[in-house]
Amino acid sequence: MTPNKEDYLKMIFEIGGDTALISNKQIVAGLNVSAASVSEMVTKLVEQDYVTHTPYQGIKLTATGLKAAALLVRNHRLWEVFLVNSLGYPVDAIHQEAEMLEHATTPDMADRLARMLGNPLYCPHGGVIPDEDGHYLPQSRVRLASLKVGDKGHIERVVDEAAVIDYIFALGVHVGEHFTVVATNAEKITLMLARSGEQVDIDLPRADHIFVQL
Ligand SMILES: [Zn+2]
Missing domain, CATH: 2.30.30.90 (Ferrous iron transport protein A (FeoA))
Incomplete structure (x- = not known):
């Protein structure tokens, strides 16, 4: 499956593009795609004001991009917690399932899911779960x-x-x-x-x- 715009935003967030400049190469490694695909998508994300791209320095999320990425990450990680805690999935079998579910999740559904799960702060992979406003605890760099x-x-x-x-x-x-x-x-x-x-x-x-x- 070819990663879409949302997958790029999530990856940029996860590898530190919320607070620092990251490189095309780091996105290539994270999503297992070609450098050409990354350049093409970064151009689109710049046009849509999701990221800034400073040549030879790197890519960083804008405020708009950060909010969008944080909410996508929230959906993904809430489903991961649900799959493990409520459905009994093993931790190594949840990523693909959460990947499908996150794209069909409305903000209301995410809020209800969070409440039912007791507002968890971390996913089973140790990642922070942003709140409904896209705020999250500091994570290691x-x-x-x-x-x-x-x-x-x-x-x-x-x-x-x-x-x-x-x-x-x-x-x-x-x-x-x-x-x-x-x-x-x-x-x-x-x-x-x-x-x-x-x-x-x-x-x-x-x-x-x-x-x-x-
Ligand atoms: Zn996770």
Whole structure:
């Protein structure tokens, strides 16, 4: 399925385009699309006043884009909580379902869902859930890919993108997991997991979409 405008807005929000400039390359990696598709969509988003694009510097959400993205993220993450808490889905099986449901969600439906779920603040992947006005708690800006040997921390959130979520679950790494960085190179970062003492390699493009707290 080709990602649509809404998927781009969500991805830009998730990888930090709410407060900082992000690159085309980061969107390419997040959505698994070509650089040409990203350029084309960014041009459209600029025309519609959802993002600003400063050549050679990056892309950032405008106030309009931020509100739209936050509400899309809200819909997606509320459905994720519903699927896990109310329907008993395993955490690694909810992304695609939430992806379908979010596009059919009206603001009233999202508000009712939030109330029924007790106004949850985080999705099962550790992402913040914005309120009905698009406000949300601060989220980590520290990428796992940026860490150095000896850094210790825990995984705060994984970008809501199937490729990243499936990858990390297949490795047996979870949101909240504490780790120490034991090696890095141009391709991967190696973590020792505090819980099991096991070492896992995470490739850098994926590690760039995993946010941590030190
Ligand atoms: Zn999520």
